[in-house]
Amino acid sequence: MNIARVIVDVPSQNTNRPFDYGIPERFSGVVQPGVRVIIPFGPRKIMGYVVSLTDHSDFDKVRDIVDVLDLTPILTKELLQIGKWLSNQTLSYYISCLQVMLPQVLKAKYRKELWITTEEELPEELEKVFAGRDVIDYEEFQQSNLSYQKLRTMIEDGWIDVHYEVKSRETKRTTTMVEPQKDAIELEESLVDLSKQANKQRIVIQYFLEHEQPVPKKQLLQTLHTTAATIKPLIEKGILREYKQEVLRDPYGHREFERTQPFTLTEEQQAAIEPVLASIEDNSHDVFLLHGVTGSGKTEVYLQSIQQVIDRDQEAIMLVPEIALTPQMVERFKGRFGSKVAVLHSALSAGEKYDEWRKIQRQEVQVVVGARSAIFAPFTNIGIIIIDEEHESSYKQEDRTRYHARDVAIERGKIHTCPVMLGSATPALETYARAVKGNYQLLTLSKRMNDAMMPKAELVDMREELHEGNRSMFSRQLKENIEDRIAKGEQIVLFLNRRGYATFVMCRDCGHVKECPHCDIALTYHRRQERLKCHYCSHEEPMPAQCPECESKTIRYFGTGTQKIEEALQQLIPEARVIRMDVDTTRRKGSHERLLQQFGEKKADILLGTQMIAKGLDFANVTLVGVLAADSLLNLPDFRASEKTFQLLTQVSGRAGRHQLPGEVIIQTYTPEHYSIQLSSQFNYEAFFAEEMKLRKAFHYPPYYFLTLFTVSHPKQLKVQEVTQKIVQFMGQRLTEGADVLGPTPSALTRINDRYRYQCMVKYKKEPEQRKLVQRILHYYEDEMKQENGLQITVDFQPYQLM
Numbered sequence: 001m002n003i004a005r006v007i008v009d010v011p012s013q014n015t016n017r018p019f020d021y022g023i024p025e026r027f028s029g030v031v032q033p034g035v036r037v038i039i040p041f042g043p044r045k046i047m048g049y050v051v052s053l054t055d056h057s058d059f060d061k062v063r064d065i066v067d068v069l070d071l072t073p074i075l076t077k078e079l080l081q082i083g084k085w086l087s088n089q090t091l092s093y094y095i096s097c098l099q100v101m102l103p104q105v106l107k108a109k110y111r112k113e114l115w116i117t118t119e120e121e122l123p124e125e126l127e128k129v130f131a132g133r134d135v136i137d138y139e140e141f142q143q144s145n146l147s148y149q150k151l152r153t154m155i156e157d158g159w160i161d162v163h164y165e166v167k168s169r170e171t172k173r174t175t176t177m178v179e180p181q182k183d184a185i186e187l188e189e190s191l192v193d194l195s196k197q198a199n200k201q202r203i204v205i206q207y208f209l210e211h212e213q214p215v216p217k218k219q220l221l222q223t224l225h226t227t228a229a230t231i232k233p234l235i236e237k238g239i240l241r242e243y244k245q246e247v248l249r250d251p252y253g254h255r256e257f258e259r260t261q262p263f264t265l266t267e268e269q270q271a272a273i274e275p276v277l278a279s280i281e282d283n284s285h286d287v288f289l290l291h292g293v294t295g296s297g298k299t300e301v302y303l304q305s306i307q308q309v310i311d312r313d314q315e316a317i318m319l320v321p322e323i324a325l326t327p328q329m330v331e332r333f334k335g336r337f338g339s340k341v342a343v344l345h346s347a348l349s350a351g352e353k354y355d356e357w358r359k360i361q362r363q364e365v366q367v368v369v370g371a372r373s374a375i376f377a378p379f380t381n382i383g384i385i386i387i388d389e390e391h392e393s394s395y396k397q398e399d400r401t402r403y404h405a406r407d408v409a410i411e412r413g414k415i416h417t418c419p420v421m422l423g424s425a426t427p428a429l430e431t432y433a434r435a436v437k438g439n440y441q442l443l444t445l446s447k448r449m450n451d452a453m454m455p456k457a458e459l460v461d462m463r464e465e466l467h468e469g470n471r472s473m474f475s476r477q478l479k480e481n482i483e484d485r486i487a488k489g490e491q492i493v494l495f496l497n498r499r500g501y502a503t504f505v506m507c508r509d510c511g512h513v514k515e516c517p518h519c520d521i522a523l524t525y526h527r528r529q530e531r532l533k534c535h536y537c538s539h540e541e542p543m544p545a546q547c548p549e550c551e552s553k554t555i556r557y558f559g560t561g562t563q564k565i566e567e568a569l570q571q572l573i574p575e576a577r578v579i580r581m582d583v584d585t586t587r588r589k590g591s592h593e594r595l596l597q598q599f600g601e602k603k604a605d606i607l608l609g610t611q612m613i614a615k616g617l618d619f620a621n622v623t624l625v626g627v628l629a630a631d632s633l634l635n636l637p638d639f640r641a642s643e644k645t646f647q648l649l650t651q652v653s654g655r656a657g658r659h660q661l662p663g664e665v666i667i668q669t670y671t672p673e674h675y676s677i678q679l680s681s682q683f684n685y686e687a688f689f690a691e692e693m694k695l696r697k698a699f700h701y702p703p704y705y706f707l708t709l710f711t712v713s714h715p716k717q718l719k720v721q722e723v724t725q726k727i728v729q730f731m732g733q734r735l736t737e738g739a740d741v742l743g744p745t746p747s748a749l750t751r752i753n754d755r756y757r758y759q760c761m762v763k764y765k766k767e768p769e770q771r772k773l774v775q776r777i778l779h780y781y782e783d784e785m786k787q788e789n790g791l792q793i794t795v796d797f798q799p800y801q802l803m
């Protein structure tokens with residue numbers, strides 16, 4: 001095995017395969033699959049990932065590896081395999097797929113250090129390099145002639161540790177530990193030797209007679225009510241010793257989590273969890289869909305499934321949407337599993353993320369709770385993968401490697417032969433369709449916990465409000481109800497859907513929204529040209545001066561924000577104490593947490609917010625949920641608009657009346673007759689599913705059809721049009737008759753950063769040749785795509801962002 005096959009850090013079509021490199025004697029044993037190496041590539045030296053070893057190369061001349069960056073693999077064999085699979089799935093470069101699985105710190109050029117973590121004497125040659133220091137730069141080691149093999153053994157034996165210098169040295173926290181240097185008998189002896197005055201020292205030694213484990217110095221001093229001066233002579237006499245230990249940055253370290261005990265499951269929960277537990281026991285790969293109404297106790301089913309996995313000494317990945325990764329959520333997992341849990345989400349600093357990742361890699365934890373990228377947690381013995389709120393589109397990565405975490409979960413589940421559980425009150429249509437077909441096993445929780453009823457939901461027709469002379473954002477009914485709850489000391493969640501504003505056109509009188517005649521999708525308003533356009537086909541029309549339905553002149557595009565609403569609210573109900581939660585008020589670290597805590601402590605009557613407050617919140621005192629404009633999402637230029645609206649309304653409504661107090665929901669809308677609004681107010685997922693499936697079938701959308709979205713961009717509009725046109729032609733001529741190839745169409749965001757964007761959408765059922773065709777297109781334009789600020793073609797085989 002003297003040849004390493006290396007994926008080089010040059011993202012391009014020509015380099016998208018392993019290259020062979022010789023392994024110099026010095027690195028043998030250290031170079032293994034999953035480590036990064038420095039290799040010569042053309043005239044340069046670059047980084048690469050070793051993916052396999054072999055003892056034979058087809059090339060006569062093979063250059064040698066210059067250096068090794070990792071002494072232990074940072075990617076497991078399984079993740080290397082996943083990277084390969086991902087690259088095939090998404091047609092991204094293999095190198096990008098490997099990079100996407102790693103924390104930022106390992107991708108950028110951070111300085112690396114070697115830390116001595118032992119008090120033992122180092123072997124002579126190593127001692128020479130360290131020369132009495134505890135920490136050296138990795139470079140110093142590289143420049144020495146020491147064997148990598150030796151260093152690796154030292155690392156594996158826990159004598160030396162590799163650290164990434166993330167920022168300044170101060171970011172790394174160390175703590176001084178104290179432990180006895182002698183066994184119990186010797187400690188007893190030293191007690192006798194102590195002078196009579198040394199009372200304090202006596203207490204310290206007695207302490208260690210009872211506790212032989214190392215203890216943080218600070219804690220020791222506090223416990224014994226003494227000072228460092230007491231300890232010092234004991235160290236000098238060689239009775240105790242102290243040493244520094246790095247404390248991994250623990251973002252939740254300052255918090256105490258109250259330990260929770262498992263609940264006795266309800267009958268429904270029991271029935272749902274049984275097949276999952278069986279699958280864990282049998283080590284079999286099944287995909288479950290846990291469809292449970294809001295407040296039905298899905299989380300408890302997750303927790304107890306994970307417990308089973310922990311008891312079997314296996315590991316669990318728990319994905320939650322970024323936005324739902326609230327302190328409340330973290331608390332539930334930390335509360336049950338304590339320090340066995342690592343948490344990964346985007347609010348952590350690069351260093352914190354790396355530390356959490358390292359806990360996983362070193363197998364110091366058995367559970368990871370995290371957002372999308374936690375699906376790549378480097379566990380080696382996974383017993384279950386759970387995705388909560390599986391319908392969330394944030395599970396889909398939208399740049400570079402366009403993967404969906406759900407697909408990765410299922411692929412890893414296959415490899416580890418373990419169950420995957422998808423959970424939601426409102427599963428994605430694709431997922432539910434698979435469950436109905438029997439591809440996934442459907443588990444249902446139809447009832448709320450503690451016999452709590454689903455809240456009573458009412459629709460308020462805002463057109464009528466307008467006709468009755470109420471021009472404010474709040475219907476009279478909502479206002480009365482808010483006042484009523486405040487009087488009773490109960491709490492209110494007010495939800496404003498901010499996404500989707502200012503793009504669609506609606507009549508304030510009759511609620512009519514201009515839609516594309518060919519696509520059943522709202523037209524997008526283009527302000528400069530005063531025109532309405534469809535982003536799927538090429539249809540466009542002028543902005544109407546009056547409503548085509550009722551001839552009212554109040555037809556216009558929509559726009560508002562949380563701040564405006566807060567002001568309006570203060571005028572309307574001056575006594576209301578409001579907490580506003582949106583991007584602006586939660587920008588500072590920890591503010592999200594703080595605001596929710598304040599609300600939980602009843603320091604406000606109303607929590608007003610955007611998407612951020614729709615999910616996962618479980619406050620017993622919330623009895624009223626108000627949705628300010630239910631329609632805003634409905635009119636996005638997206639075939640999933642109805643589905644998203646249904647999901648969001650269901651989620652938000654689900655925040656009310658989750659415990660003893662009954663809940664009520666008021667949904668303000670301009671289109672109360674829309675099936676998605678009607679059915680969400682009835683909490684009827686099945687009926688919504690049936691209705692929406694009919695439309696998807698009629699208009700050739702998923703899950704009946706697959707989509708491929710090409711997005712082409714370039715500074716020159718003509719160029720973009722021309723290339724997109726060519727793609728449309730190329731695909732149209734080669735795909736089967738069953739495929740619809742649509743375009744070229746300007747993207748909803750037609751110009752970003754002075755680049756024009758056009759798209760081509762393919763709808764198809766089965767096109768085995770498609771990937772090859774796409775590869776040919778990408779290959780054909782490769783040179784043009786390499787140029788700076790040149791042509792860009794992205795292909796998404798599972799598009800969620802259609803703009």
Ligand SMILES: Nc1ncnc2c1ncn2[C@@H]1O[C@H](COP(=O)(O)OP(=O)(O)OP(=O)(O)O)[C@@H](O)[C@H]1O
Nearest residue numbers: 263264265266294295296297298299300449616654
């Ligand atoms: N078996 C049980 N016995 C008693 N209480 C339970 C049980 N299971 C869950 N609960 C409690 O019921 C409440 C609702 O459960 P949970 O928040 O898990 O619901 P959910 O289905 O995840 O809801 P959502 O989808 O709205 O987030 C929680 O406060 C939870 O602690």
Ligand SMILES: [Zn+2]
Nearest residue numbers: 507510547550
């Ligand atoms: Zn009208």
Ligand SMILES: [Zn+2]
Nearest residue numbers: 516519534537
């Ligand atoms: Zn159209």
